[in-house]
Amino acid sequence: MRPIHIAGFAQLDQVLRDTERDEAEMVQQVTAAALADAGLGRKDVGFTCSGSNDYVMGRAFSFTMAIDGLAAWPPIRESHVEMDGAWALYEAWVRLQHGDVDIALVYSFGKSSLGGVAESLTYSLDPYFLAPLEPGPDVLASLQARRMLDAGLATEADFARAVAQAKAAAVINGQVPDPLDHRVGTSHLPLRAEDGPVRTDGAACVVLRAGGGGPRISGIAHRIDPHQPGARDLATCPSAVLAAEAAGVDIARLDVAEFHAPYSSQVVLLSRVLGLSERTTVNPSGGALAADTPMVAGLVRIGEAAQAIRSGRARHALGHASSGPCLQHNLICALEAE
Amino acid sequence: MSTDPSSPKARPAVTRFKSPVRIEYEVAAGTVTSRFLDGILEGRLEGRRCPSCEKVYIPPRGSCPTCAVPTSEPVDVGPRGTVTTFSVIRIPFEGQVLTPPYACAHVLLDGADVPLLHIVGECDVDEIRMGMRVETVWADELKPTLESVRYFRPVDEDDVPYDQLREHV
Amino acid sequence: MSGACAIIGIGQTRHAAKRADVSMPGLVREAAKRALEDAGLEWKDIDAVVIGKAPDMFEGVVQPELFLAGALGAVGKPMFRVHTAGSVGGSTAIVASHLVSSGVHRRVLTVAYEKQSESNAMWALSQRFPFRPPIAAGAGGYFAPIIRAYMARTNAPDHIGVQVAVKDRLNALDNPYAHLKLPNITAEQVAASPMLWDPIRYLEACPSSDGACALVLSADEADCKNPAWVHATAMRSEPMLFAGRDEVSPRAGADCAKQVYADAGITPDQLDVAEIYVPFSWYEPMWLENLGLAESGWRAVDAGETQRDGRLPINPSGGVLSSNPIGASGMLRFAEAALQVRGAAGDHQIDGARLALGHAYGGGSQFFSMWIVGSERP
Numbered sequence: 001m002r003p004i005h006i007a008g009f010a011q012l013d014q015v016l017r018d019t020e021r022d023e024a025e026m027v028q029q030v031t032a033a034a035l036a037d038a039g040l041g042r043k044d045v046g047f048t049c050s051g052s053n054d055y056v057m058g059r060a061f062s063f064t065m066a067i068d069g070l071a072a073w074p075p076i077r078e079s080h081v082e083m084d085g086a087w088a089l090y091e092a093w094v095r096l097q098h099g100d101v102d103i104a105l106v107y108s109f110g111k112s113s114l115g116g117v118a119e120s121l122t123y124s125l126d127p128y129f130l131a132p133l134e135p136g137p138d139v140l141a142s143l144q145a146r147r148m149l150d151a152g153l154a155t156e157a158d159f160a161r162a163v164a165q166a167k168a169a170a171v172i173n174g175q176v177p178d179p180l181d182h183r184v185g186t187s188h189l190p191l192r193a194e195d196g197p198v199r200t201d202g203a204a205c206v207v208l209r210a211g212g213g214g215p216r217i218s219g220i221a222h223r224i225d226p227h228q229p230g231a232r233d234l235a236t237c238p239s240a241v242l243a244a245e246a247a248g249v250d251i252a253r254l255d256v257a258e259f260h261a262p263y264s265s266q267v268v269l270l271s272r273v274l275g276l277s278e279r280t281t282v283n284p285s286g287g288a289l290a291a292d293t294p295m296v297a298g299l300v301r302i303g304e305a306a307q308a309i310r311s312g313r314a315r316h317a318l319g320h321a322s323s324g325p326c327l328q329h330n331l332i333c334a335l336e337a338e
Numbered sequence: 339m340s341t342d343p344s345s346p347k348a349r350p351a352v353t354r355f356k357s358p359v360r361i362e363y364e365v366a367a368g369t370v371t372s373r374f375l376d377g378i379l380e381g382r383l384e385g386r387r388c389p390s391c392e393k394v395y396i397p398p399r400g401s402c403p404t405c406a407v408p409t410s411e412p413v414d415v416g417p418r419g420t421v422t423t424f425s426v427i428r429i430p431f432e433g434q435v436l437t438p439p440y441a442c443a444h445v446l447l448d449g450a451d452v453p454l455l456h457i458v459g460e461c462d463v464d465e466i467r468m469g470m471r472v473e474t475v476w477a478d479e480l481k482p483t484l485e486s487v488r489y490f491r492p493v494d495e496d497d498v499p500y501d502q503l504r505e506h507v
Numbered sequence: 508m509s510g511a512c513a514i515i516g517i518g519q520t521r522h523a524a525k526r527a528d529v530s531m532p533g534l535v536r537e538a539a540k541r542a543l544e545d546a547g548l549e550w551k552d553i554d555a556v557v558i559g560k561a562p563d564m565f566e567g568v569v570q571p572e573l574f575l576a577g578a579l580g581a582v583g584k585p586m587f588r589v590h591t592a593g594s595v596g597g598s599t600a601i602v603a604s605h606l607v608s609s610g611v612h613r614r615v616l617t618v619a620y621e622k623q624s625e626s627n628a629m630w631a632l633s634q635r636f637p638f639r640p641p642i643a644a645g646a647g648g649y650f651a652p653i654i655r656a657y658m659a660r661t662n663a664p665d666h667i668g669v670q671v672a673v674k675d676r677l678n679a680l681d682n683p684y685a686h687l688k689l690p691n692i693t694a695e696q697v698a699a700s701p702m703l704w705d706p707i708r709y710l711e712a713c714p715s716s717d718g719a720c721a722l723v724l725s726a727d728e729a730d731c732k733n734p735a736w737v738h739a740t741a742m743r744s745e746p747m748l749f750a751g752r753d754e755v756s757p758r759a760g761a762d763c764a765k766q767v768y769a770d771a772g773i774t775p776d777q778l779d780v781a782e783i784y785v786p787f788s789w790y791e792p793m794w795l796e797n798l799g800l801a802e803s804g805w806r807a808v809d810a811g812e813t814q815r816d817g818r819l820p821i822n823p824s825g826g827v828l829s830s831n832p833i834g835a836s837g838m839l840r841f842a843e844a845a846l847q848v849r850g851a852a853g854d855h856q857i858d859g860a861r862l863a864l865g866h867a868y869g870g871g872s873q874f875f876s877m878w879i880v881g882s883e884r885p
Contacts, residue, residue, distance in 0.1 A: 019366035025400035060562035071406035075759035097609035393750035403746035425651030451750035
């Protein structure tokens, strides 16, 4: 496998509501910033891949409007996934392994403020047996939290600790909303409103390069679990464990783990099932609890893990992305300092 | 089918069910489009020029599609323009607002470098042609939407010859 | 650089306006099972699954890879979903092929589908932009003005679109999976059919279909009993609306074609057959020119060059004009190209086909994906 490095990263400030920019402007700004961070120009990019979601954005083919932010002229090699940008990063990583290009640009964008996120998540459920019941994401997460408590895997104090840690991190992280400002959600016991994510608008971009400097992707993998929450033990996360193994994560040496876990219970779950030790700092950015931009939060985790390495706070880090009810689908990107 | 109404066999199999989805979105126009809509409220069509390629876009874009830089200079375009190509829509479909047949045209407004997609009105659909000159017809009450342009109607000017249209179509 | 990738199994569903006999899982499994059987493999032999489909609004299920994971045997494995608008069937096959050629996985199952009878495709294709008038009239409404521009540019006679419409529907009679079966179709009938989006007539337009297509890919010699080999893949995108854009023959399509021929080490005249994405009949002559397959597309059509016994048969399967499950249509073109070079296209086989082009496009003619497959290992 070719060694692939994170050569650049940028994120727009994740805000409660971006009323100034449309998708093309968000993409234009964040890709320009990431390329500048990497010391590269648009002409250097061999392959571009993005992630986004039509139901979140409120129209079919929504990703096509963002192409205006890329200077795709002359025509470019470009692809798209209807998934979190972390999976667009995976496609780009595979393309770099295929080997016809050396530099890839990965971006994703999303706007919670349009008002479609909860429904988008509900309608991603099995249309015959689950979606008609309309269990929203908060309800499903609460079911999982309940199961974790009943299984003795965690306590409510553990959940509260994850919330407190996220808020403290959010105060320091200038690119997520002030924890005192965000809207209050609803409680579905045992989870309270604050155990859930602050839903935001934003965009992120990562530049990948074969060779060169910067944090190296030592492994990247994703796996999926059965869809029906009733078909698996919600106090486990087999696909996250499989993905971490396949990505070759060395838990004992892990300094930073950035989890795309929009609920405090899920932060605790991932820490437990992956067997993290005290050595590992979890979500120094505040994670998705501090800011959950749809289709972006996973890519931001990978970018934040890379930043932890670049700033010298870590030599080994992982960025995680998730999708589906109760962490059904998990991607792990393992990074190492050069 | 069993005659015992409590038997499962008495109930017909479910093969389909309707699952309506309704989602309401609240869209902010954004800075660039807001300014465009302000122009509409004044009965003006205001495009924007890219500082790099100098092309004028209508409706205006925040990012020039070929240059990926923010567009800057506002430029009034129209009120007249040229039909570069068109189609006559004769088919009804779900969510359609206009009653077929109606003509849907690419209108290259004077001063703009890309055509605007809109309706041609006050014209028999069989009379529409490439190169036809048209002018903006505004709604009686202007609102912050491009729907304030009701349609474009033909004006008494010579058609633009195909050779001059060619770079746009 | 990259290693090889072969197509070792191909499957597709019976395409129809409404597959009321199967659910979405049932539809994708029908194609996937046929591909696995064709490959002589079982679900457990697959290392990764890649699915592709067009906008989720065509079925009303968001991110369907989540609920289809079990149906496609992906539990405990990687599952991925590509979406590049209408070209998606092609780009999905390309992404899947790179998983093999890069050495990341040994055997990949890829499925593209659409069950668009479950939602309303015309509605999903005609959505309003905020603050704009409700003008969009589906794909036909978008492409009709561009077709008119081609006709003006080339002075093509009216009957060309009719010829293609007849050819593809007659070809479909020899494709057991095709949706439209119109054995009595004639030029007069096509010309007399109602005008939908002038100049596109009803019988010159593709149907709306439910359907799926699946491929099993591998590079392992032991798996390759009757493979089609991937010789080259390419994708290109350009913005939809920009000053000076040639919408009739987009540069992204022309560049994509040039690259795929160059990477395959061929000139276009070496192709034995091509399956290209023609949703409205006039797109056959237009794409012939865009792809460098003919200098004058309409004259090539008029001379019968694209018939099954012509110089370069185009869409012997009946093409998109005969079956159009939108998300699958691109992969169907790629799959039919592969069937041809394996000698497995049954009654619509082009004799001696050894090198074939699969082509797909999407969006406002702005996304292109293509591959060249051959009977020999490159």
